[in-house]
Amino acid sequence: MTETSEATLSPQVKKALLALVIGGIAAILDSTMVTLAIHTLVVKLHSTTDTIQWVTTGFLLAMAVAIPVTGWAEHRWGGKRTWTAALTLFVLASVLCAASWNDTSLIAFRALQGFGAGLIFPLMQTLAVRAAGGKVSSRLMAAVSLPIALGPILGPVIGGVILNWLSWRWLFLINVPLIAAGLLMAWRFLPADRPAPATERTRLDWTGLALLAPALAGILLGLSQLSKDGGLVHTGVLAPLLAGLALLIAFIAGATHPGERRPIVDIRLLHRRSLGSASAVLFTAGAAMYAGMFLLPLYYQQLRGDSVLDAGLLMIPQGIGALASRFMVGKLVDRFGVPLVTIAGFLLTAAATVPFALAGPTTNVWWLGTVLLIRGLGVGTVLIPPMSVAYQDTRPADIPHATMNTRIAQQVGASFGTAIVAVALQTLLDHGTTNAFQGAFWWATGITTAAIIPALALPHSRQATTAPQTHPDRPRNHSERRPANPRS
Missing domain, CATH: 1.20.1250.20 (MFS general substrate transporter like domains)
Structure with missing residues (x-):
């Protein structure tokens, strides 16, 4: 039997989705707007194109590093608290980006911003599914994926308007009111899911993180350099790409036979x-x-x-x-x-x-x-x-x-x-x-x-029906939380 995708979402779920979309739209818009500003940043910060490209590259690499951490953080502190922390980190980094005094400071603050965005995107999807009680429908996914779909399209429009009439610093300052609204709505509408005091505290899989985070960063860095002179045989492509692939293979080998520990990203689910x-x-x-x-x-x-x-x-x-x-x-x-x-x-x-x-x-x-x-x-x-x-x-x-x-x-x-x-x-x-x-x-x-x-x-x-509570190929070594009160 197929669940109808047009089943009406409850008012509580709609409010939670609205809070997630408002918070998430800032991160996806920012990631697309800045791409347009490369030439402007070169001129205003007296830099070079190769250097300023790291404003985008650093953001993407930091995102890749953050993504594997979200599952552990959500289980350790609860989705709502992790979400608000990610939004806070993102908006603070945005203000620092707007206050940048040279290319080096901007690149560093963009990396910090990218780490926040790397937490936001997976959490947005996870918390939407949790808010709906595990009942996933096309309507739910249409709502939660709206920023991801529209960001690359609306970003160039808003970025073009800002660069045409305002200072480049407004590319980052525009995030402040959006994130402020997102934080307020998250406080009001996201269900509280703080782990119970008796809940077993999951340890971070440091070995997996040490392999997967640089693996993703290396692969993305190598791909981003692929269009430079020399193509695939360029050292700037081959070195990070091969290193990233080697680390990824090592992570996969460890994650498929983790023993008692839970891998930082459980790729066994992919089967x-x-x-x-x-x-x-x-x-x-x-x-x-x-x-x-x-x-x-x-x-x-x-x-x-x-x-x-x-x-x-x-x-x-x-x-x-x-x-x-x-x-x-x-x-x-x-x-x-x-x-x-x-x-x-x-x-x-x-x-x-x-x-x-x-x-x-x-x-x-x-x-x-x-x-x-x-x-x-x-x-x-x-x-x-x-x-x-x-x-x-x-x-x-x-x-x-x-x-x-x-x-x-x-x-x-x-x-x-x-x-x-x-x-x-x-x-x-x-x-x-x-x-x-x-x-x-x-x-x-x-x-x-x-x-x-x-x-x-x-x-x-x-x-x-909702997602199954158990699965024959996996032990239940993690507590499963249900949303409690609408406010924490």
């Missing part, structure tokens, strides 16, 4: 069809979504000569499409099933990327806007079905670990997709800017089409 297939699809979805999001602003700015603000405004149709998809995907999943809707979303995204692979500097902007609207529908569709089945056979105590698995997959996939199209664009520039962008968009189309393969393995439907 379950629901979580394993959903994680694979979210990897390819991250690659497909961010490959396009990397290329589209550059196409408008570098090939068409539009300003940062104009490029951001021209991306609005994609945001409208992504938002509109939230209102229809649940009904589509109920009628056609998770795999078919996911595949259709990837096909729609790929089809709407092809016109950009054929576009030049004078292609009709209204035509491209229509195409972006359709692309937004596809991009907004592909995330929700796999997220709605990821927890299908996951017990409550395993929810944070399931979330970390999906979040890591999406984060690495995003870096992978961006790296592939960045290399294609850089390599093809010798053949002219138009040919370079067309070739890179063909690569983005290919990545999106290839994403259909793992989608074939998704479970067809979602269960009607």
